[in-house]
Amino acid sequence: MILQKTLEEYFKWFHRHPELGNEEKETTAHIRDILTAAGVEILDTSLKTGLVAQISGTKSDSQSKSQNGQQKTPVVALRCDIDALPIDEASGVAYASENPHCMHACGHDFHITSMLGAALLLTQEKENLTGTIKLLFQPAEEGGGGAKQVLDSGVLDDVEEIYGLHVAADLEKNVIAVRPGATHAAVGSFKIVIRGKGSHAAYPHLSNDPLVASAAIITAAQTIVSRNTSPFEQAVVSITHVEGGSAWNVIPSEVLIEGTFRAFSEEKLNYLSERLAQICEGIGISYGLQVDYAWKRYTIATNNDPALAEFAAQTARDLGLTVIEGEPGMGGEDFALYQQKIKGVFWNIGVASPNGLHHPGFVANLEPLSTAAGLLARLGKGALERLAD
Ligand SMILES: [Zn+2]
Ligand SMILES: [Zn+2]
Incomplete structure (x- = not known):
């Protein structure tokens, strides 16, 4: 109960003081203060925001042998x-954001x-830890390249x-909720610029109307999922931003279209992009316009190691928690980048919000804070025990 009260206080401070990706200066300082006061070691890294702390076990039999017989202490990360x-x-x-927008x-x-x-729970258990737990407070998950910064820093090399x-x-x-395989999709974004010729709206034959071509591209893009993708395969193509024209009596010379696609494999994401590029090219030819197409990959799909997913589920059950597999979602998560190099599991905890994530009315129930803390600590400790065996 003491932990829950402390965590609710911490939570409310962070909720009041949100900062955007790569700008999390106050957030990082506050995390640092709390960890330092608790006697937790903070590592030196190249990260500008965010930080990595470390708790090393002192259990005497905490050494495991690597293949060449040298002593090696297991390292895991949360x-x-x-x-x-x-x-x-x-x-x-009552504790709403104090930072505008x-x-x-x-x-x-x-x-x-x-x-x-x-961190608080694990510091109390140092003598029972059979290795080292790194606590990664990653910056800039929402499209700001945070996971890549962490990987480039090398701080996870031994994890x-x-x-x-x-x-x-x-x-x-x-x-x-924890499941093997993918939980979050691979995400790409695209940008299409249609360059035609503007004119007086009364003389359309003197123009090369990019608005009509944009409508054709938007309509044809819907067939990538509905006609080119198996009904048993998950994929999304969403057009989210269209800009063109500024007056009722002028045909513009340019239209911009932006959007995103999502899938659960790299091949599929590449395929979605290829099809959209073909549609742009084909419509450009048939309408006699220049259509420039570009896309960017944001993240690959997450990929939960099956054995570790079962370990996480069992650890949660051992704590008396209700565990379900849950559904994979089409949202992206840059945790996937860690899983390319390190075996890992990404799991969810229910907070019963009346509104969804990324909604201005999102409200997390605070009761699960100590549950999440307890499960994180137990996963770290349990993983070290298994690796030290
Ligand atoms: Zn998000
Ligand atoms: Zn998120």
Whole structure:
């Protein structure tokens, strides 16, 4: 109960003081202060925001043997993200954001607080830890390249397993969802610029109308999922931003289209992009316009190691928690980049919000804070025990 009260206080501070990706200066300083006061070691890294702390076990039999007979202490990592979103909060909570147009609407404040709770629990258990646990407070998850910064810093080079959490708005409080394989999609974004010829709207034959061509591209793009993708395969193509024209009596010379695609494999993501590029090219030819197409890959799909997913589920069950597999989602998560190099599991905890993630009315129930902290700590400790065996 003491832990829960402390965590609620921590949480409210972070919720009041959200910062966007790569700008999490106050957030990082506050995390640092809490960890330092608790006697937790903070590592030197090249990270400008975010930080990595470390708790090393002192258990005498904490050494495991590597193949060449040398002593090797297992290292695992627990990961949270710390950035907020450019959203005006409309949650109605007393501890709402004090920073204009910035809100912890993805629950990363919940993740930070859970990790701080895990740090407090693990420091009390140092003599029972059979290795080292790195606590990663990652910056800039929401498209700011945070995971790449962490990987480039080399701070995870010796890590054998990594565990990450995310709140689930639609799950009952304290329910844990963990599944093998993909939980989050590979994400790409695209930008299409249609360059035609503007004119007086009364003389369309003197123009080369990019608006009509944009309508054709938007309509044809819908067939990539409905006609080119198996009904048993998940894929999304969403057009989200269209800009062209500025007056009712002028045909513009240019139209911009932006959007995103998502899939659960790299091949599929590449395929979605290829098809869209073909559609752009074909419509450009048939309408006699120049259509420039470009896309960018944001993240690959997450990929939960099956054995570790079962370990995480069992660890949660051992704590008396309700565990379900949950559904994979088409949202992206840069935790996937760690899983390319390190075996890992990304799991969800229910916070029963009336509104979804990235919504101005998102409100996490705070009761699961100590549950999440307890599970993170137990995963770290349990993983070390298994690796030290
Ligand atoms: Zn998010
Ligand atoms: Zn998030």
